[in-house]
Amino acid sequence: SAVISQKPSRDICQRGTSLTIQCQVDSQVTMMFWYRQQPGQSLTLIATANQGSEATYESGFVIDKFPISRPNLTFSTLTVSNMSPEDSSIYLCSFSFVTEAFFGQGTRLTVV
Amino acid sequence: GDSVTQMEGPVTLSEEAFLTINCTYTATGYPSLFWYVQYPGEGLQLLLKATKADDKGSNKGFEATYRKETTSFHLEKGSVQVSDSAVYFCASHNAGNMLTFGGGTRLMVKP
Numbered sequence: 001s002a003v004i005s006q007k008p009s010r011d012i013c014q015r016g017t018s019l020t021i022q023c024q025v026d027s028q029v030t031m032m033f034w035y036r037q038q039p040g041q042s043l044t045l046i047a048t049a050n051q052g053s054e055a056t057y058e059s060g061f062v063i064d065k066f067p068i069s070r071p072n073l074t075f076s077t078l079t080v081s082n083m084s085p086e087d088s089s090i091y092l093c094s095f096s097f098v099t100e101a102f103f104g105q106g107t108r109l110t111v112v
Numbered sequence: 113g114d115s116v117t118q119m120e121g122p123v124t125l126s127e128e129a130f131l132t133i134n135c136t137y138t139a140t141g142y143p144s145l146f147w148y149v150q151y152p153g154e155g156l157q158l159l160l161k162a163t164k165a166d167d168k169g170s171n172k173g174f175e176a177t178y179r180k181e182t183t184s185f186h187l188e189k190g191s192v193q194v195s196d197s198a199v200y201f202c203a204s205h206n207a208g209n210m211l212t213f214g215g216g217t218r219l220m221v222k223p
Contacts, residue, residue, distance in 0.1 A: 033210055042201060043156075043213045092156065094211070101146070101203075101211050106155040 006093050006104025013083055013111050020079045021107045023093035028073035034066070037090040037106075046091075049076050083111045114139040118202045118214035125192055125221050133187040133217045135176075135202035143204040145169075145178055145185040146211070150199045159187075159200070192221045 003026045013019050023032065034046040046066055047055040055068040069077045080087050088111045093104040118135040125131060137145065147159040147169070160169030165180035174189045185202060202214040 042215045043211075045210055048210060096205065096210075100144075100158065100161065101205060103156045 010108040029095040033094040035092045114212045116214040121218035131189040146203045148201040
């Protein structure tokens with residue numbers, strides 16, 4: 001099965017700064033997904049990223065706050081911009097292959 | 113849109129007790145269904161899956177059967193261990209290739 005590597009695994013950031021999270025897949029995938037898991041809660045889809053087009057954002061998420069890049073079929077980044085403590089969460093990238101979804105290891109972000 | 117509803121936790125059991133975590137879904141078409149597990153401080157791991165009606169997914173003593181007539185995918189284990197303490201997420205996977213997650217159920221198993 002394909003491997004997906006996500007980094008950083010964790011970070012502590014100052015409010016007002018930005019953090020870029022990277023995901024690398026060892027095979028080409030059409031769509032990649034970015035999720036957020038707030039403390040004690042389930043996963044919420046932030047956006048879907050296709051190569052060569054703008055990401056599609058779910059309700060409640062905007063491009064200015066969570067810009068996404070998808071320069072090729074094996075790589076994607078999510079930036080959390082102008083961070084506040086409310087952005088403290090685990091962020092996960094994911095892709096689907098046939099009938100299964102694969103996840104990165106997650107980025108545990110703490111904003112202080 | 114698609115949705116997944118699972119029983120709220122936390123669920124607290126003694127070791128060797130029987131576990132059931134209920135999960136129901138609404139979806140257009142015929143989604144694949146999954147259970148994911150998240151151990152403390154770790155990422156999400158696929159526990160088991162079923163891709164069509166009446167399929168039974170199983171792994172590590174856990175089982176779940178895809179019930180189309182009741183739109184359910186309940187997770188069961190006959191004898192839980194302390195090491196099963198984790199958060200369990202039910203999810204559906206639709207034709208759009210995104211996952212829809214339930215709210216998660218925290219399981220605590222006491223020795």
